[in-house]
Amino acid sequence: MSRIDSTPDVHLFEVGPRDGLQNESKLLSVDEKVTLIERLVQAGVKDVEIGSFVHPSWIPQMANTDQVARRLVQNGLKGDVRYWALVPNLKGLQRAIQAGIRHVAVVLSTTESHSQNNLNCSLAEGLENVRQTCQHARAEGIQIRAYLSTVFGCPFEGDVDFQWVLDRCAHLLDFGAFQVSLGDTIGIGKPYQVRDGCQQAIERFGADAIALHLHDTQGLAIANSLVAYEIGVRNFDSAIGGMGGCPYAPGAAGNVATEDLVNLFHSTGRNTGWDLDQLCETSTWLTRTTGISTRSRYYAAWLAARNSQQASTQP
Secondary structure (H helix, E strand, O other): OOOOOOOOOOEEEEEEEHHHHHHHHHOOOOHHHHHHHHHHHHHHHEEEEEEEEEOOOOOOHHHOHHHHHHHHHHHHHOOOOEEEEOOOOOHHHHHHOOOOOOOOEEEEEOOOOHHHHHHHHOOOHHHHHHHHHHHHHHOOOOOEEEEEEEOOOEEEOEEEOHHHHHHHHHOOOOOOOOEEEEEHHHOOOOHHHHHHHHHHHHHHHHHHHEEEEEEEOOOOHHHHHHHHHHHOOOOOEEEHHHHHOOOOOOOOEEEEEEEHHHHHHHHOOOOOOOOOOHHHHHHHHHHHHOOOOOOHHHHHHHHHHHHHHHHOOOO
């Protein structure tokens, strides 16, 4: 289905160039990353996370984010597209600002064990770190988005009290984040659990303040997306090709694939603002150029249909 120009019914936030690539063994060049991002923009993305400003010894896949950001700025920022970068602390924020980034994401865990493993700090230290980072970002006129990890279950501690999740959301919004993305970091959330949690979050904070970040470990990401949409969620994170995972979350599979989410919403008559064919062409480019394989089920069907059509037209 081609892209529709009217106001979208649902907003997809593309995290492939950051959360996707950070868990792939293939290290992409600056040229490859910039081309990927610009192709995603052509396919319809309005919000795309281009990388993270972390120390390369932590996540070597993100080592050239400074150069990617500067190249995008040099090529000319599109007026209605926002380029985001994850910043783990004040130092990362300053690097992002120096590279021309005006939209940043911060991250907080819900459990002590995940915070220690993912962020190398306690929950209390992480909260204070995010508060200081947000304070400085606001002073610089930087827009802030927040991730809250392991909201439906932790790889180290198991079940998570959702009241604790809501309290952390309140902190992040009070710090200045315009939106909190609820992260099913290891893909353990079940449809009714996700539905009920999202409904509580929307009732407390409003739909605009809440996004959903799903991983497809158990094959439930599409089902979880649909039930979340039905109770009012309108903002979803996704990654082209279903890339990703979490290097500090054992067992985490890739993000829900952008192709599959676009297909889901288009098939139910919703407008995403994306051109699904152009998105799949970008997946083809990604696979052929980098060797990264796509996990998207829709893309596999799209590719098979295209190859069959091409074969039937051969003399």
